[in-house]
Amino acid sequence: MNHPDIEPSHRLLAQDLTLGYGERRVVHEVSVAIPDGKVTVVVGPNACGKSTLLKGLARLVRPQGGVVLLDGEAIHRRPTKEVAKVLGLLPQNPIAPEGVVVADLVGRGRHPHQGVFTRWTAEDRAAVEEAMVLTDTFELADRAVDELSGGQRQRVWIAMALAQGTDLLLLDEPTTYLDVAHQVEMLDLLVELNARRGTTIVMVLHDLNLSARYADHLVALHDGRVVAEGTPVEVVTEDVVRTVFGLDNRVIEDPVSHTPLVLPVGRHVPHAHLQENR
Amino acid sequence: MLALVAAFAIRVLLGDYTFTVPDFFRILFGEQLPVSTFILMESKLPRAVLAVLVGLALGSAGSLFQMLLRNPLASPDIVGVSLGASAAGIFALLTLGLRDGAVSAFAVVGAVVVSAVVRWVAGTTGGYRLVLTGVGVAAAMVSVVQYLLARSNTWDVQLALRWLVGSLNNVPWSTIGLLAVSLAVLLPTLAVMSRSLEVLELGDEAAAGLGVGRHRTDALLLVGVLLTAVAVAAAGPVAFVAFMSGPIARALMGGRHSLLAGALVGAVLVLLADYAAAYLVPGVVLPVGIVTGAVGGPFLLWLLARGAATGRTG
Numbered sequence: 134m135n136h137p138d139i140e141p142s143h144r145l146l147a148q149d150l151t152l153g154y155g156e157r158r159v160v161h162e163v164s165v166a167i168p169d170g171k172v173t174v175v176v177g178p179n180a181c182g183k184s185t186l187l188k189g190l191a192r193l194v195r196p197q198g199g200v201v202l203l204d205g206e207a208i209h210r211r212p213t214k215e216v217a218k219v220l221g222l223l224p225q226n227p228i229a230p231e232g233v234v235v236a237d238l239v240g241r242g243r244h245p246h247q248g249v250f251t252r253w254t255a256e257d258r259a260a261v262e263e264a265m266v267l268t269d270t271f272e273l274a275d276r277a278v279d280e281l282s283g284g285q286r287q288r289v290w291i292a293m294a295l296a297q298g299t300d301l302l303l304l305d306e307p308t309t310y311l312d313v314a315h316q317v318e319m320l321d322l323l324v325e326l327n328a329r330r331g332t333t334i335v336m337v338l339h340d341l342n343l344s345a346r347y348a349d350h351l352v353a354l355h356d357g358r359v360v361a362e363g364t365p366v367e368v369v370t371e372d373v374v375r376t377v378f379g380l381d382n383r384v385i386e387d388p389v390s391h392t393p394l395v396l397p398v399g400r401h402v403p404h405a406h407l408q409e410n411r
Numbered sequence: 412m413l414a415l416v417a418a419f420a421i422r423v424l425l426g427d428y429t430f431t432v433p434d435f436f437r438i439l440f441g442e443q444l445p446v447s448t449f450i451l452m453e454s455k456l457p458r459a460v461l462a463v464l465v466g467l468a469l470g471s472a473g474s475l476f477q478m479l480l481r482n483p484l485a486s487p488d489i490v491g492v493s494l495g496a497s498a499a500g501i502f503a504l505l506t507l508g509l510r511d512g513a514v515s516a517f518a519v520v521g522a523v524v525v526s527a528v529v530r531w532v533a534g535t536t537g538g539y540r541l542v543l544t545g546v547g548v549a550a551a552m553v554s555v556v557q558y559l560l561a562r563s564n565t566w567d568v569q570l571a572l573r574w575l576v577g578s579l580n581n582v583p584w585s586t587i588g589l590l591a592v593s594l595a596v597l598l599p600t601l602a603v604m605s606r607s608l609e610v611l612e613l614g615d616e617a618a619a620g621l622g623v624g625r626h627r628t629d630a631l632l633l634v635g636v637l638l639t640a641v642a643v644a645a646a647g648p649v650a651f652v653a654f655m656s657g658p659i660a661r662a663l664m665g666g667r668h669s670l671l672a673g674a675l676v677g678a679v680l681v682l683l684a685d686y687a688a689a690y691l692v693p694g695v696v697l698p699v700g701i702v703t704g705a706v707g708g709p710f711l712l713w714l715l716a717r718g719a720a721t722g723r724t725g
Contacts, residue, residue: 193619217622224616228481232666244610245622249603277666297621 470677651707
């Protein structure tokens, strides 16, 4: 297949991708190229199709039109277990079986590397241990997953995804249900992994300001279409935020990270009377 | 495993005609002892072997369904698989006038067809819908059975009875052999496929991310349906064994799901239930399904009550 308009370095990309469930179209002819070795974040309002796009990139939703290419080949035509050696996905709500312990759960990430009759190898063990060390879950190895706190549990799931040992890792809202401190901790962890291992990361995030801070590459979706794509400085502008979220806003420089920071302008400005009185 | 050997020994050796261990092995290896040989080889041993096989099949199938569909109510005897086999068996027996092997074949096909219908109506949305659909289809199967029985004569109803209540009475060695051969194929298949079960437990999306697609769920369910069907074809729908084995095994395993434990618990359950059925009421050998049904009903209520209390189940 020849795609002259696309750089060969992009291992994962979507071309004119249309996704939907039955009659309902959710993503319309989206073309995105995921930069290798970078952190890409997909943002957009609720129900804009960002989760569906991520699932489409991970071959979980079959395209109604267009194609997802992984290393130049249509991802849906490749054997799913082969894809799982290259591309990992952490869904929004994975299920921890009752009573399962951390080491066992992380070990299940090795499934794509194990055959029907080949059992646990030294390589599997090393991958699981490394994943647990990187995510700081090694001391939790013998604990039951359902006894852990939300932040610990999410790190265990990341460890499972890491044990899979893929070059590309897709995550659907990895910070949901976490408080702000744990959100930052989680994103720091993912960015460190990206820096240390060169893992290409694609994730869907809710928080625009954290997205601008942690992303190398941002994709803004609205109504199933890409509205803007590029660096955070290019994408997070007052115009784009107004178009995508329908929100009147100001964008200033984040004093901590020097990335764009969105300040919403609501209809009410609380405490305005206090300022007038001064 | 130890409990299984113990229960097997109790069933074979004790009861109204007791054997000593040396006698048991002497008879087994071909020595002819008057009366003893007949009772052991034609009554006690076939029952015990059949109980183990049926228990293994139903226990593993039930645990498999419950793990795969993540719902303790989603066992084959509740979602209509067993009843599908019963209804097809009775249809073949009463309406088509078939006997023996042909009836069994109908039962297996019936179980597969009913399961396919349940699966198709429920769609891919997961366990909860499938349970509701299955309970509905099971109710429909009951009405089919009752219609067929109402139209038939008394003699045939006697024959049909074993398709309504599971029973280990008077099952010939040939049927037991056939069941053993079926299990010798199905159980290793299940063991090989159970590795993807570990991954499917994490949810459909996580499983797909790890390279295990939805068709794998269906393939596993089919193995579970076949296990149920061959057990029902041999001994009738022994009530609630599939349903009870998983939760009991989990309690014994400290909260963890395990197919092997479920299968072993199933075998012990059927052995003990059959022992109770044979000697509970003096002079009457009850069908084993009556005992498991009597125990299973309260068990279902207890599971529901506990689920309501802890907010789990489904």
